[in-house]
Amino acid sequence: MITERRSKRTRIDRFISAHLEINRRDVKLMLAQKRIAINGIAINDSQQVIDEFSHVTLDGQVLQANKPKYLMMNKPAGVVSATKDEQHRTVIDLLDKATGSDLHIVGRLDLNSSGLLLLTNDSRWSRKIMAPENKVEKRYRVTLEKPLSDAYISAFYEGMYFAYEDITTKPAKLEIVSDYVADVSLTEGRYHQIKRMFGRFRNPVLALHRLSIGPLLLDPRLAVGESRELQSEEVSLVG
Numbered sequence: 001m002i003t004e005r006r007s008k009r010t011r012i013d014r015f016i017s018a019h020l021e022i023n024r025r026d027v028k029l030m031l032a033q034k035r036i037a038i039n040g041i042a043i044n045d046s047q048q049v050i051d052e053f054s055h056v057t058l059d060g061q062v063l064q065a066n067k068p069k070y071l072m073m074n075k076p077a078g079v080v081s082a083t084k085d086e087q088h089r090t091v092i093d094l095l096d097k098a099t100g101s102d103l104h105i106v107g108r109l110d111l112n113s114s115g116l117l118l119l120t121n122d123s124r125w126s127r128k129i130m131a132p133e134n135k136v137e138k139r140y141r142v143t144l145e146k147p148l149s150d151a152y153i154s155a156f157y158e159g160m161y162f163a164y165e166d167i168t169t170k171p172a173k174l175e176i177v178s179d180y181v182a183d184v185s186l187t188e189g190r191y192h193q194i195k196r197m198f199g200r201f202r203n204p205v206l207a208l209h210r211l212s213i214g215p216l217l218l219d220p221r222l223a224v225g226e227s228r229e230l231q232s233e234e235v236s237l238v239g
């Protein structure tokens with residue numbers, strides 16, 4: 001499920017006009033007087049496009065100075081992957097206010113799922129990770145109620161037809177770790193996909209924990225509920 005927001009690319013005249021609640025003719029004048037600067041350079045082109053991370057000033061006063069943020073969290077079960085929820089605590093509630101205020105979630109985990117969750121305010125980055133054509137692999141450790149058999153491996157690989165969406169799931173890798181535990185790798189994220197796939201075998205999922213997204217692994221030093229910023233190499237690994 002895609003939860004990231006649209007990229008906030010916009011023309012500078014639209015941005016200034018909305019931000020200061022003035023009309024575009026006045027913005028044009030400001031531009032002509034070289035009072036507006038983007039990333040330190042005075043500009044006079046009203047059609048120049050900025051994004052959410054462009055540094056924008058008017059007469060040297062900062063109007064926008066967002067910094068991209070990238071976090072990984074060890075999501076606990078029982079906490080919702082959403083920015084707001086009436087009933088449950090959200091993953092944003094686990095962060096301090098200043099950190100969490102402008103973040104969105106890159107690929108939800110179900111309420112009772114745990115493990116690697118990415119959060120960012122960079123919508124271009126999150127879109128890259130979630131774009132189906134990029135086939136970023138997500139790996140999950142799954143604990144089942146009943147024992148596994150080799151029949152699961154081929155069924156997951158061949159794909160399963162979901163009538164509700166009228167789709168057949170893409171080849172998924174299933175590795176048996178022990179009688180009741182499997183590692184499953186998906187390159188897509190259909191609604192409750194793993195639970196529904198095991199549902200075909202009438203085998204309920206008892207626990208589902210995301211281990212990795214692409215080459216990015218959940219940091220084993222993160223306690224349940226903890227998060228940390230990604231290093232720049234980690235950001236470029238997946239985005």
Ligand code: URA
Nearest residue numbers: 110113192193194195
């Ligand atoms: N599949 C599920 O059923 N739940 C998740 O949280 C992720 C994948």
